[in-house]
Amino acid sequence: MKKVTQVLIQMGPGGVGKTTVSAAFGFYWASLGKKVLVMTIDPSKRLAQALGIEGKKGAVKVDYKGGLKGELYAMVLDHEEIFDSFVKQAAQKNPVAEKLFENKLYQALKTRLQGSQDFTALIELYHMTLKAEYDIIILDTPPAEHAWQFLDAPLRLVNLFQDKIAKWFRWMGGESTSFFSQVLNVGTKQVFKVMELLTGAEFIQQIAQFFKAVHFFQDQLRDQIQKSHDLLKSSQTEFTLVTTQDELKIQESLGYAKEMNEKGYHLKRVILNRAWPEESITDLSLEAFSSDQKKQIQNLLSLLSENHKTSANLMKRWPKDVKVLKVYDTLKSSHDLERLKEMSDDMMKAFR
């Protein structure tokens, strides 16, 4: 019997340590005996080295000396390759579609267009769940100005190709420049003139060629994106929000939680990274320190606690059925896999 892979999507504002938390969450499930794949977008060099995925293609088994009950795999998503292989498969050796590879706009688009990373992450996630090789797949979403982009961008990309505008550009690619005078009314001619003044005829030719090639697989594109979106809303998939105790980050995350709820995504938990301890300063015994040290410690701790107070209040505002896991990410261990283990232990405690 085939496994049903559980999908855990990690979302959250930028700069909260989403990738590290995703890896630690993978470590957590693997130490409970699951076969886990962590799909990351852009790991830091150190984390990639620690996981053993630096410069490697596909899923790599993480070698943890302390031993794991289950198995932990990690991979870095290679956007260009995923995009190319999708196009290659969809083009089905059609020469017009294959021309796309030579198109300069395509070369720039596949890595740099807003949403193209979100698109490839989603496509790859969908294919990996179809293979059903893992119990759990954890997806670390791409960094974006707004985390919601991960859910919106792929559909926007598809809409662009559905647009009747694409049709216009395709006509142009097929005709000579005399097309302007034949088909277009005066107003539209003006628009094209401005466009040409702005960008040059060469650029417009590239766009036309691009849309002409894309036409061959836009149905498949739409179909795959639709299926991936169905997967995101299915009972197979759970969402995690990762945040830090920073006031602005929590506010941003609370906004995402509300949006997820409204749009029907299953938000299951919040992981609070780099949490600040809840203990009160007044209970602290500081007898071992000199009076100067004592004063400095008290000042620093009251400053830090003050900074965390507003956010601690905000933390009470999550929807009722959302579980909050606190992770303390300290520098106690210098080895990065040990750090993941410590974070995973924090999660263990919180789950209990």
Added chain:
Amino acid sequence: MGYYENHSQKANKLTRQIKGPLKEIHFVTGKGGVGKSTYAVMLASQFAKQNKKTLLVEIGERSFYSSLFGKPIQYKPTSIVDNLEVAHWSATECLKSYVLSLVKVRAIYNLFFENPVSKSLIQVAPGLSELAIIGQITASPRQHGPHGDHEILVVDAYATGHFLNLVQSTKAMADTVPIGPMHEQSKKMDEVLRDFDMCHCHIVTIAEDLVLTESLELFKALEKEFKWKPDFILNRYLETTLESKDLNHQSEFLLQALQNKLLQQELAIKTLSGKAQNIKTLPLIKKLHTFEDMEALL
């Protein structure tokens, strides 16, 4: 030494070619949530106090300064104090004002922006929005497109990776489109960016290892690509004579957490000292919500 002399000669030559009132462009970047916008305000207000006509600009789709200054901040600069104006440049607004300056006739301009074909062109063309913003920033030295008469431009720019894309977009566009007006202008923008007498970069960071690593990677990339030597600003700095080792062997959770903070801070100072010529620290304070709070930090 020869290395530096050669480059400064080249830069001086470029400066002589550059016209217009604008003398310096300061980009402020850093990972999201580290205090980029705050530092950009401080920097801009410092220039204004030196009687230099300064424009503080936030880029992208959303405005943070509108809520900070308590008035709508838009494409057209708003005056805040003597010599200091603030503007919000979104890609669409920059493109609109540029197109208007090209076609001159508002009816054609309206037609262009309301036309679904151009709307989709703006969406699909990768790098076009970045180009529109860099185009606006470098309009004065290129003497092309609408621009003001400021001497100093302080740009509250995108976060690290996104920022690198922004400043590299001009070269990418010049390479993608080998001829035509877009190629010419992209090339000129790139020349302005590579003039390191004109362009300066400030990386705001905090003492957390992931943020720090990313800041260092950005520093290296900018140094390699543009020969810039960015400053580092270490924000939320704990001012103390305590050292992490003073808190060794403590069992209290709070003391361990404090020790962890101090340790990260010591590591940050050590790592940054090896890299940048200029490191500033900004202390962690209780509240930082208004323009006055930020000025007080100076």
